[in-house]
Amino acid sequence: MKIIRTIEELTSITGQLKEANKTIGFVPTMGYLHEGHTTLMDQSKTYADILIVSIFVNPRQFGPNEDFERYPRDEKTDQTIAAEHDVDYLFMPSVDEMYPGNDVVTLHVTDRVDVLCGKSRPNHFDGVATVLTKLFHLTRADYVFFGLKDAQQVAVVKGLVDTFNFPVKIIAVPTVREVDGLAKSSRNVYLSDKERQEAIYLFKALKEAKQLIIDGEKNPVMIKEKVKKYIEHHTNGKIDYVDILTFPSLDTVEKINQQIIIAVAVQFTKARLIDNIIVEPSGTVPYAII
């Protein structure tokens, strides 16, 4: 595995790979790698000849009161994990390397952002779209891999790729979970022991909601109420949102008769957890290329 710190070196390598007709799989991350990330890396190996992973805690997607400084970082462990998963190139640029301060154009995401996490994180997805636009160009990826845990991110990236005709295919990979169902996340380390036990009720609530839909319930308001009550009953977390929207367009749903996402965000003392489930009236949707 080769560690790359500069854009110059990365573009030189990706240029050579393209000339050699190699296909490139890309997993963008902010590091502190866990099984959610390594699942994406392993998937990439089944799609493409070469695997590039980036580790970059992107300041532009954090709000002024968010956890940019506090975001967990562990370069050495990340390098070991990446090497164990046969990463060919690990791109770890500095903030100055990615943002030398010469921007002439600003990206602003106009759709799919005024709901779910986007509602309470203004400009977050502008930052995500900006860094991914740069990374897609630099890596020249044929395939890019995202976890469906951040389903709104998948929906926005799909919008970005479709809008600007990026020649990259998005592979959406189901959320990786702990044995008890909690979605894996770098932020889980901030949960107290008691909160960690309560956190499993987010996914349990989503599964109950999915069952209601499979059983024929079509009223999203009713389902959202039940999910809220369930989470309030089983946790001390503060619900940020429980929502049901079309996926991936993230439009409001009056009556459930199409593919939808049920998404929740709950604030615990030091960690805000999100989770979701994508459902069709007949059952869960398996995802690959979107």
Ligand code: PAF
């Ligand atoms: O999901 C993340 O870790 C980040 O939003 C991403 C895609 C690496 C962009 O910074």
